[in-house]
Amino acid sequence: METTDIGLWGVPLAMLGGAIRVSTPFIFVSLGEAITERSGRINLGLEGTLVFGAMSAYAVAVMTGSPWLGLLAAALAGLCFGLFHGWICKFPKVNDIAIGIALMLFGTGLAFFFGKPFIQPSAPDLPAIPFGAWSDIPQVQAALNVNVLFLIGGALAVFLWWAFRNTHIGLIVRVVGDSADAARAMGLNPNTVRLLATGVGGALAGIGGAYLSLYYPGSWTERISSGQGLMAVALVIFARWNPLGCFAAALLFGGAGALGPALQSVGVTQGYYLFYAAPYILTLIIMIATSSPSRTLAGAPGELSITK
Amino acid sequence: MADTVSSPDVRTILDVGGYRTALEWTARRAEAFVIPLAALVVGMVLFSLFVLAVGKSPVQLYETMWRGGFGSWFSIQNSLSRSAPLLLAALCVALPARLGLVVIGGEGAIVLGGVAAAAIGVALNGAPSFLVILLMGVGGAAAGGIWIGVVGALRHYRAVNETISSLLMAYIAIALMNHLVEGPLRDPASLNKPSTQPLADIYRVGNIPGMEVHWGLVVGIIACVLSWLLIEKTRWGFAARIAGGNVRAAQVQGLAVGPLIVGFTALAGGFAGLAGMLEIAAVQGSANGSLAAGYGYTGILVAFLARHNPLAIIPVAILLGGIDASGGLIQRRMDLPDATVLVLQGMLFIVILFSETFYGRFKLFNPDLWQRPDFLRGNV
Numbered sequence: 001m002e003t004t005d006i007g008l009w010g011v012p013l014a015m016l017g018g019a020i021r022v023s024t025p026f027i028f029v030s031l032g033e034a035i036t037e038r039s040g041r042i043n044l045g046l047e048g049t050l051v052f053g054a055m056s057a058y059a060v061a062v063m064t065g066s067p068w069l070g071l072l073a074a075a076l077a078g079l080c081f082g083l084f085h086g087w088i089c090k091f092p093k094v095n096d097i098a099i100g101i102a103l104m105l106f107g108t109g110l111a112f113f114f115g116k117p118f119i120q121p122s123a124p125d126l127p128a129i130p131f132g133a134w135s136d137i138p139q140v141q142a143a144l145n146v147n148v149l150f151l152i153g154g155a156l157a158v159f160l161w162w163a164f165r166n167t168h169i170g171l172i173v174r175v176v177g178d179s180a181d182a183a184r185a186m187g188l189n190p191n192t193v194r195l196l197a198t199g200v201g202g203a204l205a206g207i208g209g210a211y212l213s214l215y216y217p218g219s220w221t222e223r224i225s226s227g228q229g230l231m232a233v234a235l236v237i238f239a240r241w242n243p244l245g246c247f248a249a250a251l252l253f254g255g256a257g258a259l260g261p262a263l264q265s266v267g268v269t270q271g272y273y274l275f276y277a278a279p280y281i282l283t284l285i286i287m288i289a290t291s292s293p294s295r296t297l298a299g300a301p302g303e304l305s306i307t308k
Numbered sequence: 309m310a311d312t313v314s315s316p317d318v319r320t321i322l323d324v325g326g327y328r329t330a331l332e333w334t335a336r337r338a339e340a341f342v343i344p345l346a347a348l349v350v351g352m353v354l355f356s357l358f359v360l361a362v363g364k365s366p367v368q369l370y371e372t373m374w375r376g377g378f379g380s381w382f383s384i385q386n387s388l389s390r391s392a393p394l395l396l397a398a399l400c401v402a403l404p405a406r407l408g409l410v411v412i413g414g415e416g417a418i419v420l421g422g423v424a425a426a427a428i429g430v431a432l433n434g435a436p437s438f439l440v441i442l443l444m445g446v447g448g449a450a451a452g453g454i455w456i457g458v459v460g461a462l463r464h465y466r467a468v469n470e471t472i473s474s475l476l477m478a479y480i481a482i483a484l485m486n487h488l489v490e491g492p493l494r495d496p497a498s499l500n501k502p503s504t505q506p507l508a509d510i511y512r513v514g515n516i517p518g519m520e521v522h523w524g525l526v527v528g529i530i531a532c533v534l535s536w537l538l539i540e541k542t543r544w545g546f547a548a549r550i551a552g553g554n555v556r557a558a559q560v561q562g563l564a565v566g567p568l569i570v571g572f573t574a575l576a577g578g579f580a581g582l583a584g585m586l587e588i589a590a591v592q593g594s595a596n597g598s599l600a601a602g603y604g605y606t607g608i609l610v611a612f613l614a615r616h617n618p619l620a621i622i623p624v625a626i627l628l629g630g631i632d633a634s635g636g637l638i639q640r641r642m643d644l645p646d647a648t649v650l651v652l653q654g655m656l657f658i659v660i661l662f663s664e665t666f667y668g669r670f671k672l673f674n675p676d677l678w679q680r681p682d683f684l685r686g687n688v
Contacts, residue, residue: 088661101410101412101471105609109653110654113645113647113648113650230476233472234469234476271487273487277483277484280476281480287473
């Protein structure tokens with residue numbers, strides 16, 4: 001692509017474009033985790049789900065030629081991982097955080113195992129919509145080339161925000177998350193609700209993985225995810241379990257993740273690797289700033305082990 | 309024991325020559341061995357099914373694994389070398405676990421410990437070797453200790469979740485290593501694989517006499533034994549176990565929980581940092597990207613398999629070192645991806661965690677529930 005010299009304006013523009021591109025997996029993983037955590041469990045295994053979703057989406061897209069079938073495969077794989085987590089955690093003394101760590105290792109291992117033959121071939125991409133077509137400047141066009149999944153993610157955030165407040169199912173998930181005893185008194189089975197909530201959460205994380213391998217960066221490698229699944233868990237806490245907050249936080253994290261490549265694009269190479277640490281440092285600072293030893297977090301589900 | 313006090317008469321009648329006492333003693337301790345071993349077997353059976361499903365022979369796989377890990381003196385030495393960093397990395401999980409903390413970012417402490425040790429070794433070039441090696445060890449341990457100690461401090465003083473923060477810190481540590489190794493500390497001569505300047509030979513940690521295994525194994529085993537003594541035999545360990553059970557109760561007792569948490573996490577990170585130093589000084593010879601080889605993550609599995617008991621870590625680390633070591637042979641002989649070992653480890657991890665649910669469920673392991681003879685039933 002021919003580049004027009006737009007000077008330092010390139011940095012914020014590249015960061016905006018980067019924020020939109022990089023944030024999409026964060027949006028899906030964090031919305032999925034928000035559903036799971038609202039039901040009172042925490043699934044740290046979404047990192048593994050993300051990687052396995054990326055692999056299965058890529059593999060199916062290579063074999064069938066359809067990125068949408070790949071997306072479906074990733075969602076189904078994620079659903080299976082989520083349901084497994086939800087099922088195994090219902091047994092007494094089985095710790096949801098530890099199982100999450102195990103599933104993180106297992107999901108990544110399984111993805112590497114089955115993904116070996118798919119490192120070479122190339123798969124069709126998920127489509128993007130060129131919102132920047134009005135502009136003549138290639139950088140603007142590149143920044144505003146928005147993938148459909150980003151738009152779906154935004155719509156989903158609004159829908160979930162509405163659904164948690166206004167629907168029967170939303171209420172059930174919140175009750176189970178706040179007090180398993182209250183839920184039992186209402187005749188609900190907390191384990192079933194959590195099973196389904198973790199399953200849906202896993203499916204969304206799988207879709208996030210499909211975005212990684214089918215759009216940006218757009219290929220399957222063993223280093224495709226570097227903690228996005230885990231950062232998304234921290235992000236949900238920062239967003240106070242509010243889906244709209246998750247969306248905003250995901251954009252912020254995406255922008256931080258795009259800082260390194262954006263600076264490199266205008267020729268800043270000093271401390272290049274340090275900028276790659278920006279999203280992790282940002283997550284950590286946000287966690288420090290928003291946690292407090294003396295009070296529980298506003299909006300935290302009462303049954304969640306991570307906030308106790 | 310409580311039941312001895314409540315029914316001494318029954319005990320005297322049944323305690324013929326201490327036989328029953330010995331049986332009960334065995335039964336109470338057997339649970340901690342039988343359940344993890346059974347879980348290990350179940351995990352291996354499930355993995356066999358997985359191997360069958362991808363069209364390979366599980367028998368051949370386990371045979372290859374045995375040969376690659378423990379089949380010959382050569383492979384045993386290879387496994388032991390790999391278990392050295394695992395011992396220390398597992399302590400980085402097991403020590404905080406005694407306080408109820410799940411720290412999974414040991415990889416970061418390993419990486420920084422390695423970089424710090426390499427920097428010290430290069431900077432002090434020319435000094436006496438014992439001094440430099442000692443300072444490299446201290447520096448590596450300090451770097452790792454500070455890194456994980458911060459995680460503990462954030463946990464106690466700011467209520468930041470230690471599981472997430474430690475993993476974030478690990479990613480930051482790896483970025484920091486890449487920055488240092490590709491920038492300020494880079495040896496201009498290392499072209500393909502950016503590294504720090506190689507350590508002079510006199511600053512390298514050698515092998516145990518008569519073996520092709522470096523001294524890191526001995527260091528790791530000593531660290532495990534000392535950690536066990538710390539937890540089981542000292543008042544700090546006792547305080548840590550109380551705080552791990554119930555923080556409020558510990559505070560009511562006047563225990564300084566904050567320093568306890570920071571101290572234990574710093575010590576844990578120090579061990580992981582030492583693992584990084586040993587990887588530099590005994591294996592790599594310079595700090596480079598190979599430091600992030602995943603020992604920190606396998607260490608998590610080792611610690612959970614050992615149920616956070618430092619003595620149990622020793623055999624488990626050797627077992628997993630052997631499984632790790634056999635990865636290459638499995639890949640070559642059976643045409644399976646190198647990630648096969650990861651799948652097995654993941655399965656074992658899940659089964660072991662699941663087995664937690666069976667503790668206290670079996671009557672066999674609880675003499676208090678054993679059926680008393682009929683003629684005594686009325687009396688007790």
